[in-house]
Amino acid sequence: MAGKHQIDIDELLDGSMMEKARIRARSRLVDSVDSDDGVEVASMSDIHTEEGRLLEAFSFYYARLVVGASEDERLIARWAQAEAERAQQILNKDDSISIIANTYLSEVKLENGIWKIGLSDFIELCTGITGSRWRLPNCDITDGWVTLHDEGDKYSSRQKMARLLRERMKDDIKDDALDKMKKMDESLLIRLSEPVGMIRGLVASKTAETIALIGAGEQDWPPCMRKAIAELSQGVNVNHFGRVFLGSISRCIGLPVETTVDFFRTAPDFSEATTTYQVNHLYEREYTPSGCSKLKINHNCAVQTGDDSLCDQPWMDHPLKYIRAKQRRRKRQEGLDSSLNGNNSGDA
Ligand code: SF4
CATH class of the missing domain: 1.10.579 (DNA Cyclobutane Dipyrimidine Photolyase, subunit A; domain 3)
Structure with missing residues (x-):
């Protein structure tokens, strides 16, 4: 997208084409500090249009630059948490959940509307989630697969998968921002002050x-x-x-x-x-x-x-x-x- 629309770092930081993305990034950042439910989904643009995709993608990149430039690991962790919560809300409804699950997890499958996840992925992710349903003795495990049973309106199989994915995405977003933080040069830090x-x-x-x-x-x-x-x-x-x-x-x-x-x-x-x-x-x-x-x-x-x-x-x-x-x-x-x-x- 950056290549197609000729968006470089100068455009992202100061250009007029990216102004809306910077404003959106600002509200994403504010939500991450302000809101208990992560970055608000309601204000998201329609990502099925090119304009909406540009706005959402580049506001994310800009926000990541800003948190990276803060050199504040607590702020980075907080932002990653909020962005992951936002992603979870989207995955609760959006059909992209299959692609995302296959991208982020090594073993995952969907059988008759019920999600199953490989035991090693599950063990890694469930430790970050509270609640008895996420403890191993309470899980249905067969041949190395954990079945995420549907609990009806209370907690559907899909919602459970989205919850697990949130943990993985949070770590991914955080590691990525920490990596960017280490690579920031001085002029970029100053431009983002x-x-x-x-x-x-x-x-x-x-x-x-x-x-x-x-x-x-x-x-x-x-x-x-x-x-x-x-x-x-x-x-x-x-x-x-x-x-x-x-x-x-x-x-x-x-x-x-x-x-x-x-x-x-x-x-x-x-x-x-x-x-x-x-x-x-x-x-x-x-x-x-x-x-x-x-x-x-x-x-x-x-x-x-x-x-x-x-x-x-x-x-x-x-x-x-x-x-x-x-x-x-x-x-x-x-x-x-x-x-x-x-x-x-x-x-x-
Ligand atoms: S406004 Fe403040 S920072 Fe800017 S040039 Fe004057 S003294 Fe320096």
């Missing part, structure tokens, strides 16, 4: 994991964020745009609401109740911070050319990219330092 910030901010707000998920310590904060914090602490009034920016970037890097409220404490017009309400609103509505061009227009950018080498980079168009690039540089430096120390101690 904005959607990664969005999803991390969402995870932080949903799970109350307020420890900085993104691992952005103060040393990684961009000059525009520091400027807003410094001005507020000196009692200087920061304009509305700057305040919204500070609240939304704080959310994206996983700072707790209380810390963000504290930034405003010395503002000339500070009111605990109003600020807490407004910051909560920003967190709940999952605002993402504005990019550099808007910050510059609104006088919230902190640098002139030559002040900060990262801000001077031609690709620098978002403060979240600044954080990502800074983290990468720091990690690289730490790696260099430790290998140097290692070499030195070896010499001694």
Whole structure:
């Protein structure tokens, strides 16, 4: 499909043809964090049309790039789980279940509407599923085959097969995303900073994991964020745009609401109740911070050319990219330092 429609990585990341796929990917990612039932099936496009297939396939690839770029294994596991649950819901109804079962399982057969699965596959998959019907002593096993009996409306043979397939697909999706994560180069990580910030901010707000998920310590904060914090602490009034920016970037890097409220404490017009309400609103509505061009227009950018080498980079168009690039540089430096120390101690 990529070849046929000339979709390369640039098109997927920034091209106008893939814009809908990126929006769909965003909702797939949000569902994976937000919903208890996995990625919503109802909003899926019609995959029997070329347009629908393009949208579903490339939104999946884009979402996989974003979770890979997050370098957060918990987020990857969560997303894989949600995508697998979505697939299970589709397989409960769609006739493609035979093709999928034969793709993912080594021994599987359908006899008179009843599914049978090879014992080794079953043993591998059933351990991840709760419920007594999935325990071996309660299963009908003959000649190395486990029969997935129909339990009527309660649990049909087909639904059982879809449930087992979900386990296999979850592992497959997760391994694939982890593999992509290891192969990400720095420029790709930086280009994906904005959607990664969005999803991390969402995870932080949903799970109350307020420890900085993104691992952005103060040393990684961009000059525009520091400027807003410094001005507020000196009692200087920061304009509305700057305040919204500070609240939304704080959310994206996983700072707790209380810390963000504290930034405003010395503002000339500070009111605990109003600020807490407004910051909560920003967190709940999952605002993402504005990019550099808007910050510059609104006088919230902190640098002139030559002040900060990262801000001077031609690709620098978002403060979240600044954080990502800074983290990468720091990690690289730490790696260099430790290998140097290692070499030195070896010499001694
Ligand atoms: S160039 Fe962008 S990242 Fe750097 S200070 Fe200005 S707005 Fe912030």
